[in-house]
Amino acid sequence: MTEPITWTCTGCALLCEDIQVYIKDNRVEKVEHACLKGKARVYGCKHTAMSTVDQGEVDVNNAISQAAKILEKAKNPLLYGWSNSTSEAQVAGIELAQTLGACIDSTSSFCQGITINEIINGNVPSCTLEDVREKADVVVYWGADPMSSHPRHLSRYSYFPRGELRQRGYEEDRTAICIDVTQSRTAKISKGMFFSILPGGDAEFMRALMDGLAGRVPKLSYDFDVKRILELAAVLKKAEFGVIFAGLGLVYSIKEEFDLISEFMNTLNRFSNFFLIPMAGHFNMRGFNHNLHEETGYIHRVGFTKNGPVSSVEYSVVEQLKHGADAVMVVGSDPLASLPLSISRRLKDIPLILVDPCSNLTTRVADVTIPCGVSGIEVGGTAIRLDGKKMDISPLMQVDGLSDEMIVRRIMEEVS
Amino acid sequence: MALDVSKFIKAPEYDIKIITRRDVFQASACEEDRFSDECMELSALIVLDAAEMKRMGIQEGINVRLTSKWGSVVVRARVSPREEQKGLGFMINGLWVNALVPDETPDGIPAFKDIKAKITISKDKITGIQELLLL
Secondary structure (H helix, E strand, O other), X not given: OOOOEEEOOOOOOOOOOOEEEEEEOOEEEEEEOOOHHHHHHHHOOOOEOOOEEOOEEXXXXXXXXXXXXXXXXXXXXXXXXXXXXXXXXXXXXXXXXXXXXOEEEEHHHHOOHHHHHHHHOOOOOOOOHHHXXXXXXXXXXXXXXXXXXXXXXXXXXXXXXXXXOEOOHHHHOOEEEXXXXXXXXXXXXXXOOEEEOOOOOHHHHHHHHHHHHOOOOOOOOOOOOHHHHHHHHHHHHHOOOEEEEEOHHHHHHHHHHOHHHHHHHHHHOOOOOEEEEEOOOOOOHHHHHHHHHHHHOOOXXXXXXXXXXXXXXXXXXXXXXXXXXXXXXXXXXXXHXXXXXXXXXXXXXXXXXXXXXXXXXXXXXXXXEEEOOOEOOOEOEEEEOOOOOEEEEOOOOOOOOOOHHHHHHHHHHHHO | OOOOHHHHOOOOOEEEEEEEEOOXXXXXXXXXXXXXXXXXXXXOEEEEXXXXXXXXXXXXXXXXEEEEOOEEEEEXXXXXXXXXXXXXXXXXXXXXXXXXXXXXXXXOOOXXXXXXXXXXXXXXXXXXXXXXXXX
C-alpha cells in the first residue's frame, strides 16, 4: 500500500488535521481517523455537477459567460453560500459583490453568525480548542449535540482526552454538563448533569442560573427543582477553566435577546474563568465572517450600496429571496435543501447560477450550473476553524477543472 | 359486500411542535447522494415520545402526515429511545422538515426549532422530492 497523506478534513468546522488518506492512481483508497462525515467528504458525492445553461450541457466557458451576463443584467444580485469554500474563494466573492454592487450573505446568516459577531467584536470571551483540550475542567454543551454534528469534538478536544492540566481526563478531571430540550447522544455522558429545559426556555434558564450564581433563589415559571440549578451554579463557580459550547438550540432560542449571552458570561466570570465557542457547522463558515468583517466591518448580510457597505436584516439571504434579489449566484450550498421551501422555491422564478462540485437539489432549478473542484479535496487554501484558528487546507489530489475561486475571478473579469 | 367505512373516517389530528436537529448518519448519506433512498429514509422521519405515540395511536414505522401553515409532508414515525417532553417531535434538518418551516423571518432566521404543525396517521406514501420541489 502507498504511504498515507496527512490531511486536514473539511467535513465540518472542526477541521481535524490528523486524517490519514491513502491515494492510488489519483483515487482515494483508504481513510483513517476520520469520522463518518469526514469519510463522506473525502470519498465525495456520487453525482458530480455538469456544466449547463438552461439545464442543457455546455462548455464551461459558455456557462461562465452566461453567468456573467445574468449578474451584469441584474439590478439587485445576491451572492450566497460560501461556507464550503476556502477563504481565498470567499475573498474573491466579496470582491465580485463589490464590483457588482451586490448583496452578499452566507449560511451563517441563519446559523452561528450572531454568536461569531459577538466574539469578533470582543463582547464574549472565547478560546481555542487546544486550550479546551489542555485546560478545560468544566464543559457545557448548551443546545449542542456534537456527537451528532461534530463527531470527533469530544474525543479530540472537549471531554475524553488527557490534557496538560487534565491528566486524568474525563474519568476524574472533566465535568460535562448538557442543557437541552432532549437528552441527546452527547447528554448521555453528562452523568447526572443533564438539564432538561423547555423549548424556547433557554433565556429563562440562563436568568435562573445567573440568580443562582449571584446567591439568589432561582425562579422559573415551570416546575423545576431549583436545588439542581444551585448545584449547577456551584459547579460553574468552581471551574478553573470552563467552556460553553453554544449550539443552535441556544442561539435560536435567545436570538431576540442575544445581549443576554454577554451578560451571562460577565456574571459567570465574576466567579470563575469561562469562555464560549460557537458550534459552527460548515468547514469555513467562520472564515466568511472574518473575511467579510475585515473588508466591511460586518460579518454577513451585506449590501454594497452607493454609500458603501451596509448590513441589516434586509440583506439577509431569506429577506433577499423573499423581496429583493432579481438574480442569485449560489456558491457551495444547496439552499433548496437547507432553507424553508416557502422561501427557497422562489429560486425557480429568478435567474439562478450554481457553482458547486455536486449535483444537488438546487441544480434541478439552476439556469446556469458551473462545476468546481471540491474545497479541501481538489482545491487548497486556508479556512478558519469554529474556534477562530486559521488552518491551511492542502488539496489531496490534482484535477483539471476550475476551483470556485477561479470561477468567481473569471466571472469578475467578464463583468468588469 | 360490506362497505369499508374506515376510509371515510378522518384520522384524528394532534398539535405538535417540531424541533430540527442534526444526525451524522443522515449528513453523510446526503453528502454522498442527496437523491438516494438512504438520504430520504434518514431525512423523511419524525421521532416522537413513546407515550405520546400511544396516545395518538401512532405505531412505530407507520406513515404520518405533518401539516403546517406553510406545507404538508408525509414522513415515517419513529419512537424515541428516551422519554421526550410532551407535544414535541424531532426531525433531521433537510428537505422534508423545510416544507413546514414558516417563511416569517423578522430577524433573518427561520424558526427551524419552533415549527407548529398538526400530525395525523396517513395512508399516503412518503412525499417525494419532485413533489416537494413542485418541479
